[in-house]
Amino acid sequence: MQQKLNDFINENKSMIQEEMKTHMHNLDIPVRLKKSMLYSIEAGGKRLRPILLLAGFKAYGTNIKKVLSTAIALEMIHTYSLVHDDLPAMDDDDLRRGQPTNHKVFDDATAILAGDALLTYSFELITNDPYLSDTQKVYIIKLLTEASGPKGMVAGQILDMEAEKKEINLQELETIHTLKTGELLRFAIRSGAYIGEATNAQVEYLDEFAYYLGLIFQVQDDILDVTGDPDKIGKPVGSDEVNQKNTYPKLLGLDGAIEKKQYYVKMAKRALENANAETSYLMLLTDYFSNRDY
Amino acid sequence: MQQKLNDFINENKSMIQEEMKTHMHNLDIPVRLKKSMLYSIEAGGKRLRPILLLAGFKAYGTNIKKVLSTAIALEMIHTYSLVHDDLPAMDDDDLRRGQPTNHKVFDDATAILAGDALLTYSFELITNDPYLSDTQKVYIIKLLTEASGPKGMVAGQILDMEAEKKEINLQELETIHTLKTGELLRFAIRSGAYIGEATNAQVEYLDEFAYYLGLIFQVQDDILDVTGDPDKIGKPVGSDEVNQKNTYPKLLGLDGAIEKKQYYVKMAKRALENANAETSYLMLLTDYFSNRDY
Numbered sequence: 291m292q293q294k295l296n297d298f299i300n301e302n303k304s305m306i307q308e309e310m311k312t313h314m315h316n317l318d319i320p321v322r323l324k325k326s327m328l329y330s331i332e333a334g335g336k337r338l339r340p341i342l343l344l345a346g347f348k349a350y351g352t353n354i355k356k357v358l359s360t361a362i363a364l365e366m367i368h369t370y371s372l373v374h375d376d377l378p379a380m381d382d383d384d385l386r387r388g389q390p391t392n393h394k395v396f397d398d399a400t401a402i403l404a405g406d407a408l409l410t411y412s413f414e415l416i417t418n419d420p421y422l423s424d425t426q427k428v429y430i431i432k433l434l435t436e437a438s439g440p441k442g443m444v445a446g447q448i449l450d451m452e453a454e455k456k457e458i459n460l461q462e463l464e465t466i467h468t469l470k471t472g473e474l475l476r477f478a479i480r481s482g483a484y485i486g487e488a489t490n491a492q493v494e495y496l497d498e499f500a501y502y503l504g505l506i507f508q509v510q511d512d513i514l515d516v517t518g519d520p521d522k523i524g525k526p527v528g529s530d531e532v533n534q535k536n537t538y539p540k541l542l543g544l545d546g547a548i549e550k551k552q553y554y555v556k557m558a559k560r561a562l563e564n565a566n567a568e569t570s571y572l573m574l575l576t577d578y579f580s581n582r583d584y
Numbered sequence: 585m586q587q588k589l590n591d592f593i594n595e596n597k598s599m600i601q602e603e604m605k606t607h608m609h610n611l612d613i614p615v616r617l618k619k620s621m622l623y624s625i626e627a628g629g630k631r632l633r634p635i636l637l638l639a640g641f642k643a644y645g646t647n648i649k650k651v652l653s654t655a656i657a658l659e660m661i662h663t664y665s666l667v668h669d670d671l672p673a674m675d676d677d678d679l680r681r682g683q684p685t686n687h688k689v690f691d692d693a694t695a696i697l698a699g700d701a702l703l704t705y706s707f708e709l710i711t712n713d714p715y716l717s718d719t720q721k722v723y724i725i726k727l728l729t730e731a732s733g734p735k736g737m738v739a740g741q742i743l744d745m746e747a748e749k750k751e752i753n754l755q756e757l758e759t760i761h762t763l764k765t766g767e768l769l770r771f772a773i774r775s776g777a778y779i780g781e782a783t784n785a786q787v788e789y790l791d792e793f794a795y796y797l798g799l800i801f802q803v804q805d806d807i808l809d810v811t812g813d814p815d816k817i818g819k820p821v822g823s824d825e826v827n828q829k830n831t832y833p834k835l836l837g838l839d840g841a842i843e844k845k846q847y848y849v850k851m852a853k854r855a856l857e858n859a860n861a862e863t864s865y866l867m868l869l870t871d872y873f874s875n876r877d878y
Contacts, residue, residue, distance in 0.1 A: 317734060317735070318735070319734040319735055319739050320739050320742045320743055320746075322742055322746065323734055323738065323742045324734075327734065370700075374696055374697075374700065377673070377696065378673075379671075379691075379692030379693045379696060397673075398673030399673045399674050399745060400742070400745075402671065402673060402674065402696065403668075403738050403741055403742055405700075406664075406668065406699075406703065406733075406738055407733055407734035407738045409700065409703060409704065410703065410729050410732055410733030410734070411729065411733050411734055413707050413725060413729050414725075414726060414729035414730060414733060417722050417723075417725050417726035417729065423718075424717075424718040424719045424721070424722045427718070427722050428711050428718045428721050428722060429711075431707060431708075431711050431725060432708060432712065435704050435705065435707050435708035435711065436708060438704055439700075439701055439704030439705050439708060440611060440613040440617055440618075440621065440701035440704070440705055441611070441613055444617065444697050444700055444701045444704065445613050445614050445617060447697055448614045448616055448617045449614055451693060451694075452614075452616065
């Protein structure tokens with residue numbers, strides 16, 4: 291089963307990356323802007339969001355071409371959020387995945403504009419998709435704006451900034467994560483299933499699944515900052531404690547955090563079973579999210 | 585005729601502003617994010633873009649409700665671009681229209697996020713419009729992403745930044761303006777006419793009109809920086825010369841710039857006549873753009 295998942299991830303990762311590059315290379319735009327957008331797109335990453343989208347689709351649909359533009363649009367929005375997050379005015383990070391951040395290679399102004407361009411272009415991509423109906427395009431753009439805009443990811447970023455200066459409780463911590471990270475993961479699964487023509491009831495159960503998957507992702511992130519291998523995760527461990535970040539281990543202790551994660555895994559799998567998607571890659575991805583070491 | 589235009593502008597300006605505020609106040613998002621978005625939305629401005637959109641629509645259509653969301657989305661995108669443009673990493677402006685810029689009132693991080701949120705929310709608004717068909721929504725979002733993204737406004741901003749350090753010729757200057765300012769004006773007129781169900785041929789002529797209108801707007805901007813009244817334009821005159829900006833008066837002399845503007849006015853009006861929109865507010869707006877003193 292592990293091999294099956296690895297093959298699925300590796301094949302789709304390559305496909306997503308090729309598709310993104312092709313789209314970008316075909317764009318007739320100023321050289322510096324293109325270089326800056328491409329730099330962050332090619333900087334790698336696990337491509338978890340488009341892979342989740344493909345897995346959500348595969349649980350019900352077959353023709354993978356139907357989800358490619360949406361998957362790429364999603365990854366571009368994730369990429370834009372990282373480019374803006376790394377800016378000196380935000381997290382002020384010089385490195386991401388071991389490479390200099392966008393504004394370090396270009397400059398702050400170019401990084402701001404490249405982020406704006408990636409965000410805007412992601413919606414353009416969906417409007418031009420030849421495999422989706424207009425009704426599907428409108429619904430997907432609506433879901434994506436809700437997930438990434440002021441009600442979703444951007445709300446999470448503002449709340450996260452505000453929480454840095456104070457103590458928060460577990461419920462507040464989960465709200466921040468659900469908005470900042472969870473909403474895009476939720477979009478991935480929801481839009482994949484929708485394009486795969488899952489029933490409304492199935493989409494609702496997958497929505498519940500996605501909620502828990504987002505939390506699993508975050509608890510594991512926090513756990514890795516305590517117990518992870520710095521070489522594998524690509525950054526020093528213990529930085530959350532130094533930065534006095536609100537994390538699961540801080541609020542619950544390390545054992546409490548692991549216990550919480552196991553509870554979320556149980557809830558996620560139960561929702562999957564209800565969604566009649568239990569034979570899909572989503573089940574394998576749940577354990578992958580829970581056990582990842584980077 | 586002047587009174588007719590003034591009434592049109594004032595009535596629609598108020599309506600647009602009320603609509604924008606209502607939409608924003610109804611948004612259930614973090615307080616700080618909402619305050620920052622509202623601050624820049626309420627900061628005023630001429631609302632030229634939504635007014636042009638309404639005028640483009642009025643040349644063919646009647647039920648104004650059909651264009652309200654699109655007009656507001658357009659103004660929100662214009663607003664986001666100003667918020668990001670004013671950032672220290674970009675133009676580093678402390679004042680806009682005599683008031684402190686967004687990042688001065690809040691902070692750089694909040695201004696970046698408020699801009700991102702305005703951009704994303706503008707597309708969400710269009711997906712939720714109850715008066716447009718899905719086909720219309722997809723086409724409008726496509727036009728708006730093209731006008732504001734890496735092929736349009738953002739391309740213009742990058743090229744403008746690069747041109748600051750060198751001498752450019754008239755053609756290069758016009759390319760920058762067409763992308764940076766013209767594309768959104770073009771979207772205003774084109775989408776208004778499209779929703780008003782103008783024929784394809786009429787839309788093409790209006791497109792030509794919009795191209796010249798954008799240039800008229802820019803030449804007059806440059807002229808006002810030489811001959812304008814600082815109290816009216818809200819900033820000191822002569823700043824373009826001090827900043828060694830590439831402008832029409834610099835490349836053509838003041839008389840040459842005025843002559844060029846008159847040529848553009850002639851071309852704009854000819855296109856309008858071809859579009860069978862000669863009785864519309866667009867004709868009046870052409871003179872208004874050409875003769876404005878602020």
